[in-house]
Amino acid sequence: MVEKVIYDKSSEGRRGVQFPQPDVPLVEFPAAFTRRDLPLPEVNELEVIRHFTRLSQLNHSIDTGFYPLGSCTMKYNPKINEETARLAGFAKAHPLQPEETVQGSLMLMYHLQDFLAEIGGFAGVTLQPAAGAQGELTGVMIIQKFHYKQGQTQRNKILIPDSAHGTNPATSAMSGLKVVEIPSDERGNVDLEALKAECDDTLAGFMLTNPNTLGLFEEHVREVIEVVHAAGGLVYGDGANMNALLGIARPGDLGFDILHYNLHKTFTTPHGGGGPGSGPVGVAEHLVDYLPGPVVAVIEEGNGEDEPPLYGLVTPKHSIGRMKSFHGHFAMHVRAFTYILMHGEEGLRDVSKHAVLNANYLMVKLKDTYRLPYDRSCMHEFVLEGRWPEVPDVHALDIAKRLMDFGMHPPTNYFPLIVREALMIEPTETETKEVLDQFVDAMLQIAKEAHESPEILKDAPHTTPFKRMDEVKAAKSLVLCCGLPENIGA
Amino acid sequence: MYHPHTDSDREEMLAAIGVKSLEELFDGVPKEFRFPAMDLPPAHTEMEVWEELSRIASANDTVADLPSFLGAGAYNHYTPAAVDSILRRSEFYTAYTPYQPEISQGTLQAIFEYQSHIVNLTGMDVSNASHYDGATAAAEAVNMARVIFRSKRKKAILSPALHPHYRETIDTYIKSADFEIIGEDLDPALGPEALIDLIDEDTAVVVVQYPDFFGRIYDFSKLAEAVHQAGGLLAVSVNPMTLSLLKPPSEFGADIVSGEGQSLGIPLSYGGPYLGILATKNEYVRSLAGRIVGETEDKEGTRGYVLTLSTREQHIKRERASSNICTNQGLMALAATVYISLLGKQGLKEVGNLCYQKAHYAASEISKLDGYSLWSSEPFFHEFVIKTPKPAKEINEILLENGIIGGFDLSRSYPGMEDYLLIAVTETNSREEIEALIDVLSEVKHG
Numbered sequence: 001m002v003e004k005v006i007y008d009k010s011s012e013g014r015r016g017v018q019f020p021q022p023d024v025p026l027v028e029f030p031a032a033f034t035r036r037d038l039p040l041p042e043v044n045e046l047e048v049i050r051h052f053t054r055l056s057q058l059n060h061s062i063d064t065g066f067y068p069l070g071s072c073t074m075k076y077n078p079k080i081n082e083e084t085a086r087l088a089g090f091a092k093a094h095p096l097q098p099e100e101t102v103q104g105s106l107m108l109m110y111h112l113q114d115f116l117a118e119i120g121g122f123a124g125v126t127l128q129p130a131a132g133a134q135g136e137l138t139g140v141m142i143i144q145k146f147h148y149k150q151g152q153t154q155r156n157k158i159l160i161p162d163s164a165h166g167t168n169p170a171t172s173a174m175s176g177l178k179v180v181e182i183p184s185d186e187r188g189n190v191d192l193e194a195l196k197a198e199c200d201d202t203l204a205g206f207m208l209t210n211p212n213t214l215g216l217f218e219e220h221v222r223e224v225i226e227v228v229h230a231a232g233g234l235v236y237g238d239g240a241n242m243n244a245l246l247g248i249a250r251p252g253d254l255g256f257d258i259l260h261y262n263l264h265k266t267f268t269t270p271h272g273g274g275g276p277g278s279g280p281v282g283v284a285e286h287l288v289d290y291l292p293g294p295v296v297a298v299i300e301e302g303n304g305e306d307e308p309p310l311y312g313l314v315t316p317k318h319s320i321g322r323m324k325s326f327h328g329h330f331a332m333h334v335r336a337f338t339y340i341l342m343h344g345e346e347g348l349r350d351v352s353k354h355a356v357l358n359a360n361y362l363m364v365k366l367k368d369t370y371r372l373p374y375d376r377s378c379m380h381e382f383v384l385e386g387r388w389p390e391v392p393d394v395h396a397l398d399i400a401k402r403l404m405d406f407g408m409h410p411p412t413n414y415f416p417l418i419v420r421e422a423l424m425i426e427p428t429e430t431e432t433k434e435v436l437d438q439f440v441d442a443m444l445q446i447a448k449e450a451h452e453s454p455e456i457l458k459d460a461p462h463t464t465p466f467k468r469m470d471e472v473k474a475a476k477s478l479v480l481c482c483g484l485p486e487n488i489g490a
Numbered sequence: 491m492y493h494p495h496t497d498s499d500r501e502e503m504l505a506a507i508g509v510k511s512l513e514e515l516f517d518g519v520p521k522e523f524r525f526p527a528m529d530l531p532p533a534h535t536e537m538e539v540w541e542e543l544s545r546i547a548s549a550n551d552t553v554a555d556l557p558s559f560l561g562a563g564a565y566n567h568y569t570p571a572a573v574d575s576i577l578r579r580s581e582f583y584t585a586y587t588p589y590q591p592e593i594s595q596g597t598l599q600a601i602f603e604y605q606s607h608i609v610n611l612t613g614m615d616v617s618n619a620s621h622y623d624g625a626t627a628a629a630e631a632v633n634m635a636r637v638i639f640r641s642k643r644k645k646a647i648l649s650p651a652l653h654p655h656y657r658e659t660i661d662t663y664i665k666s667a668d669f670e671i672i673g674e675d676l677d678p679a680l681g682p683e684a685l686i687d688l689i690d691e692d693t694a695v696v697v698v699q700y701p702d703f704f705g706r707i708y709d710f711s712k713l714a715e716a717v718h719q720a721g722g723l724l725a726v727s728v729n730p731m732t733l734s735l736l737k738p739p740s741e742f743g744a745d746i747v748s749g750e751g752q753s754l755g756i757p758l759s760y761g762g763p764y765l766g767i768l769a770t771k772n773e774y775v776r777s778l779a780g781r782i783v784g785e786t787e788d789k790e791g792t793r794g795y796v797l798t799l800s801t802r803e804q805h806i807k808r809e810r811a812s813s814n815i816c817t818n819q820g821l822m823a824l825a826a827t828v829y830i831s832l833l834g835k836q837g838l839k840e841v842g843n844l845c846y847q848k849a850h851y852a853a854s855e856i857s858k859l860d861g862y863s864l865w866s867s868e869p870f871f872h873e874f875v876i877k878t879p880k881p882a883k884e885i886n887e888i889l890l891e892n893g894i895i896g897g898f899d900l901s902r903s904y905p906g907m908e909d910y911l912l913i914a915v916t917e918t919n920s921r922e923e924i925e926a927l928i929d930v931l932s933e934v935k936h937g
Contacts, residue, residue, distance in 0.1 A: 002794075003599065005603055005606070006603050007603075016570075016572075018837070018840070019568075019844060020844075020917075022844055022848065026847055027847065027850045027851075029843075033709070034735065034736075035737045035738060038610075039610045040607065042834040043831060043834060045570075048576075048831050053576070055595070055597075055600055056579040058596040058599075059582065059585045059596035060594065061580055062585070063581065064580075072586055074584075078492060080536050087547035088552065089549070089554075090759060090760060091757040092555075093553075094558060094560045095564055095758065096562055096563075097551075097552070097560065101550065101556075102552075102760060104549030107546060118528050119528055121526070130623065130626065131817040132816065133814045133815055134622065165816075166805040167814050170807070170814035171804075173810070176668070217519055247525065248525065249519045249523045249524060250528075270583040270821070271583075271584065271587075271820075272582070272585075272821030273582050273588065273820040274588065274781065274818055274820030275763075275820045275821065276819045276822055277817035278763075320662060321661055322658040323659065323662060324623050324625045324659055325564075325623050325761065326563075326655065326762060327761045329763040330760040330762050332762075338539055341534045341539050342535070342539050343533055344533030345527070349525070350491075350493065351492075351493065353515070354512075356512075357495070357504070358503075361506055364506055364507050376518075377517070400590070401590075404590070412589075415805070431494075433495070461592050467592065467790050468789050470788065471796050474784035477786070478775070478798070479784055480609075480775075480784050480798075481616065482785075483606065483609075
């Protein structure tokens with residue numbers, strides 16, 4: 001099953017693709033800058049195609065099987081998205097072209113800003129952030145700049161629940177804020193008393209994921225937000241879990257000041273084996289002027305069908321600045337726009353209803369066999385404990401690896417950190433009841449094996465092309481790249 | 491739309507859960523906020539959405555419709571069909587971060603090969619699995635330097651010839667009361683030696699671009715020596731395509747190499763997604779941001795790959811992580827990996843040479859025109875600045891009227907450079923296109 005690295009397939013003089021001869025008079029390349037050697041492989045096109053096709057076959061993917069990776073929303077990515085994003089009018093547009101030549105792109109972005117604002121209940125949206133974590137960074141910088149402008153320079157503390165994604169504290173620390181962790185209560189909500197105790201005049205903001213990473217809707221969401229607002233703080237919403245809320249509740253209505261959307265989760269832009277993502281940020285009215293620039297605006301109003309408005313790029317008045325080159329992951333914007341247009345209001349609401357239906361169905365079917373630490377109706381995902389006191393040697397990791405033998409991707413494990421041996425399960429709305437039932441059967445069988453013949457779990461996976469990987473060896477030996485065979489050791 | 495539930499599925503599932511309706515699942519949401527109205531366009535069928543999106547796309551005139559000489563950080567290159575054919579393998583594009591290595595070896599090995607390509611192109615020791623784009627990779631390079639010196643050195647020097655968007659992004663990311671960013675105000679006509687005077691004991695890093703924003707190629711050896719003498723680091727932002735011919739930045743003493751990988755088989759797509767490159771020396775691997783893939787074995791001794799050194803990362807270290815990056819540019823890194831593999835040593839050199847030759851032909855012909863001259867006499871790769879007889883903005887308007895997308899009007903980023911146009915030429919520009927450009931430019935002068 002091992003596929004050689006492409007460098008090991010190299011043969012001197014072999015060609016993959018040829019380019020035309022220069023059609024202009026030739027000049028010398030400056031000798032002082034000429035590189036001596038370009039140690040890259042030489043392979044034929046078919047070899048390249050076979051190599052990467054074979055590699056692709058070693059992956060589990062949404063298109064090959066169930067992928068209930070909690071917090072990642074691994075739902076079906078419609079094929080039409082791939083076609084619209086590749087339309088030449090979009091794919092061949094240079095980001096610095098004169099605005100009058102790219103009115104199609106600008107119009108699409110303008111409307112997507114609007115759609116996302118409408119879905120989240122916000123006054124303004126930037127499409128610039130490259131991924132969720134960059135959306136968070138954008139949001140936290142907006143919080144900082146807002147306080148700075150208000151003369152509240154002492155506000156340097158950000159509160160983050162213990163159930164939060166690791167990106168929340170990492171982002172805050174990157175921005176130079178002091179991170180204080182807020183515990184969760186016994187129902188999986190933010191511990192209100194602990195929150196209140198930290199609400200003083202150094203409070204910059206609170207980062208809240210709702211539904212949280214336990215898949216639970218924050219029961220005191222209004223009170224939590226009011227407490228933070230009363231202390232002069234802003235509330236940042238981590239929108240990783242928006243797949244539960246489309247047409248169900250708008251974070252802006254609930255009082256969130258800022259929210260990032262993950263287009264690669266909620267709005268079906270593909271996850272790409274680890275990106276590209278896209279992390280637009282929505283803000284309430286009082287923060288619109290702080291959005292990173294540029295955003296798309298109407299420069300000249302239109303007049304009916306014949307005279308469309310003129311769209312252009314503008315930088316908001318108190319903008320925190322630029323987050324990246326150009327205007328964001330435009331090809332992802334096209335996909336998300338396509339998806340929203342295909343659904344409309346009721347269609348989006350149906351997405352979340354069925355995502356929540358699928359999650360609750362699985363939860364009910366599994367909770368008698370696996371411990372459910374927070375036993376209440378869930379949203380789009382839920383978290384089980386992957387352990388049993390009577391078989392202490394069996395861990396969540398073993399359950400995860402054994403699931404692979406059933407052709408399924410394991411749930412997210414060991415996260416959130418507040419659940420021991422966590423298994424975080426997000427089925428998404430695009431799975432059939434039959435698939436969910438197969439997953440339940442597999443999980444029940446694994447539980448039985450854990451008690452009767454745990455070695456089956458400890459040795460898992462059995463049927464995959466690769467067995468358990470030695471991660472310690474990787475970290476110790478640190479082989480992070482390779483070269484052409486003749487260069488090895490040179 | 492894409493949910494497969496039949497009425498009987500729904501009934502059975504609701505009954506199993508013990509609720510009567512889908513709506514009842516949301517009783518925990520405060521009633522007054524539940525099921526809000528959303529003002530969105532009506533649902534479209536796939537056929538309708540295809541027609542609508544085709545219509546919107548056709549409102550753009552792109553480099554597919556018009557000859558273009560626009561670069562400035564994004565370049566129109568030819569991408570062989572095989573690249574997209576692999577990107578469309580849904581085993582790649584519908585997978586996520588390879589957290590479970592036993593069923594993700596495709597993605598993991600492709601990233602390992604990507605890291606290898608970047609290391610071999612740049613001459614550095616290690617590469618991460620990718621970053622967002624050239625701007626954020628440059629910002630992470632500065633952040634890395636800050637982390638390496640544990641915030642004890644409080645200054646970064648940016649070359650004024652570093653891409654304006656990269657400088658703006660670094661400002662947004664890094665500039666604070668505790669960390670100073672200088673150098674940007676220097677006259678961009680000056681070479682990198684002008685930065686040497688700014689270096690002191692408080693300098694964490696000097697950031698330059700190779701070739702620079704204006705297309706010029708400089709030897710950074712003296713600059714590297716100066717910053718190293720002061721105990722700081724040199725970060726170089728590269729266009730990896732040019733490294734097919736150019737000496738790698740490692741030979742000038744670069745400590746960190748960042749870059750924009752869009753040139754490696756990634757479509758223009760109105761600005762993204764592109765590919766951030768970040769590579770460094772072995773000694774700084776633990777301060778490198780983002781995912782890294784390493785080679786290992788499975789328990790039967792079969793060679794395989796895993797994400798490694800994850801103790802640097804946010805999901806383990808939380809507020810003590812070296813960066814907050816999580817999702818990166820996996821599929822774009824795959825595009826670059828396939829592109830480099832397919833073109834190989836010879837193909838990449840050919841593309842580099844075509845760009846170089848055509849750009850030099852264009853520059854030489856334009857500089858012969860009355861009223862036009864080259865701004866710099868330094869060597870350049872495939873981009874150069876011309877002084878124009880009228881404001882570049884007007885020249886671009888005239889070019890567009892003649893069906894040509896002109897260059898980058900430098901006054902958009904450099905006030906005072908109203909009469910300067912940055913022209914990029916790649917292998918996709920035919921001699922006829924270059925001659926059409928020259929014709930229009932010559933008429934501008936006379937007209």
